[in-house]
Amino acid sequence: MSLPPLPDDAVVIGAEAADWRAAVRVAGAALAAAGIARPGYAGEMVRMIEEHGPYVVIAPGLALAHARPGPEVVKDGLAVVTLAAPVDFGHPYNDPVSVVLALAVASGDAHIALVAELANIFNDSSAIEQLAAAKTVEEVHRIMGAE
């Protein structure tokens, strides 16, 4: 099992974001540009964090933004956004965030293989720093194993 294809439109390098909401919206726009989710999914991801807190910051410097499966999801997929300047999400241990992953899954059952692949990538503790430092879409593809 590998990650679903990572279209170039789903990768944004050095995005300008004033705060965490803006950063999540950039990632949502990338999912929409790549045809993975509809534009409304960005707002759903923001609402998840407003409702439940910054738990999506699951490792130092990395947020895994996501909402639930639903009509705003077109197909399983992932967007990768690196920020020009890190932003705080208000997390007790893992702020500031320099890489935002946005995850959309069409059904709750199918996603475990996808997140298992994310674990394969990011259990290497250098992967987040490598992504944050990536200068090209090709570098992001290489780190994400999606050459």
Place this chain on the structure above:
Amino acid sequence: MKIVAICGAGIGSSGILKVNTERVLNRLGLEADVTAAHLKTLSTDAADAQIILTSPEFVDAIGPTRADIIIVENYFDTDELSRKLQAALE
């Protein structure tokens, strides 16, 4: 043994916790049923759980439980998970 990983949506972060917990248990030679769940289904999913894994935001929402609650800081740090699981299982 039953272990439940909790997040807000029941996908994504709790899925990563499930996958990495299974890897750590395998490494420790332990067997458990590990479930990814979200807060709305927690009362049924975690009724007979021995361990609940989650991030600090959800501790208050979990409410009274007989399970040990483990707070995970870095979901990709399997050494942290291994240390905390071993401490809870002693």
